Amino acid sequence: MKKLLSIASAIAISCSSLIAQAAEEVNVYSYRQPFLIEPMLKEFEDQTGVKVNVVFAKKGLEERIEREGKFSPADVVLTSDMISLFDLVDRKLVQPVSSNEINDNIPVHLRDPNNQWYSLTMRVRNIYSSKRSDKPVDINYEDLASAQYQGKICTRSGKHPYNIGLVASMIAHKGEAETKKWLEGVKANLARRPQGNDRAQVKAIKEGVCDVSLGNSYYFGKMLQNEDQKAWADAVYINFPNQSTEGSHVNISGMVMAKYAPNKDNALKLMEYLSSEKAQSIYARDNMEYPVNPKVPVSDTVAAWGKFKADPLPISDIAANRTKAQRLLDEVKFDL
The missing domain is CATH 3.40.190.10 (Periplasmic binding protein-like II)
Structure with missing residues (x-):
């Protein structure tokens, strides 16, 4: 009997471990095209072990999140412009984020004073x-x-x-x-x-x-x-x-945490990463956008266009x- 209990206990621990591993994921709804963000997401996966699941769309993500309601799997929403970003806020589909790291990485005029939205690139x-x-x-x-x-x-x-x-x-x-x-x-x-x-x-x-x-x-x-x-x-x-x-x-791309984010901790990890020097450097190098993190220089190609x-x-x-x-x-x- 003790042996059976020991085996059962080991199986339970193993199952719990597998469940915990399966839970290490984050779901992203993105208006940004795959080729623009996949390098950052791959780097995040390699760095953290958190699997990133992405839904790409050209339009309609706000309506989709509204339909899904509290059962929405969306954790983080990435937008390609300020209009979509503020539409998400106006529809009350976001939640405020508490992160000194993000606030340190992104200047005040490029983020919401109530921490509901953040710029990612300019x-x-x-x-x-x-x-x-x-x-x-x-x-x-x-x-x-x-x-x-x-x-x-x-x-x-x-x-x-x-x-x-x-x-x-x-x-x-x-x-x-x-x-x-x-x-x-x-x-x-x-x-x-x-x-x-x-x-x-x-x-x-x-x-x-x-x-x-x-x-x-x-x-x-x-x-x-x-x-x-x-x-x-x-x-x-x-x-x-x-x-x-x-x-x-100057327009922006941006990010928000979805209102009912089921993987809130991992969502925060991803948002902090996207504001980091590492991710911002990839944006600058691969996408030739202007990073919002002031510590990150523009790419050589962009620098050649001159300061403005x-x-x-x-x-x-x-x-x-x-x-x-x-x-x-x-x-x-x-x-x-």
């Missing part, structure tokens, strides 16, 4: 211009509404989060009335209806469809690394707008105008 909303003309000595977002660019501008949908963020920043600086007038001017200067992604606009410049376009900074680096797209990047200048005024608009002045307006102040931005884009029928 990207500039650049203006690309054709090398068929001289590189602009100075160019501002406001210039895109001027007569000199009539029929010369390409852009993706105005309702895309990257452009909504830019319009929201314009509202924060200029007010609604002036921003609406600016949008009407930009729309009048379009060479074609808004379409495609940021890279497609640079391709259009290469093909002579337009002379200038809006695009995020890291896409320039990605095109330079792509054998089929390098010719597009080689055909344009990357310009940092508003250097003599408030500075270039970023708009110091807090992300929360810009995001507060996102609904107004969407309304103005509808009012001017920007995409039509």
Whole structure:
């Protein structure tokens, strides 16, 4: 009997150990594309032994988490822009995080004062211009509404989060009335209806469809690394707008802890890791984004584009105008 009890005890301990090992996981819902974040997640797994399960999506994660309710497996949600980040907060799908480590790694203006959201990387909303003309000595977002660019501008949908963020920043600086007038001017200067992604606009410049376009900074680096797209990047200048005024608009990717995170401890480990110098260095090296951790330098490729002045307006102040931005884009029928 004692032998049987001993065997039973050993089996129980073994089972408990297996259950504990199985529990060492974290579930990520991500708007960020796989190739952008998989290097960081693999490094995290190797470093901690915590398995990372990822659901990738282009849209609809907020609605999915709402449907799943308290049974949602989501632990951490990664967004590719500020609009999705604040949408999660507004829908009350997040919980505050208590971490001195994260707060030490991420500057105050790039995180929520209530610890509900954090920036992970920064990207500039650049203006690309054709090398068929001289590189602009100075160019501002406001210039895109001027007569000199009539029929010369390409852009993706105005309702895309990257452009909504830019319009929201314009509202924060200029007010609604002036921003609406600016949008009407930009729309009048379009060479074609808004379409495609940021890279497609640079391709259009290469093909002579337009002379200038809006695009995020890291896409320039990605095109330079792509054998089929390098010719597009080689055909344009990357310009940092508003250097003599408030500075270039900077959008962010970000992270939150899901409201019902079943693996809260591992979620915190992952969030702390993503803010660390190690992960931020991978972001900078592989994705050519600007790290939010001030201890981490940009990649050599990004450094070659030159230093620039970023708009110091807090992300929360810009995001507060996102609904107004969407309304103005509808009012001017920007995409039509």
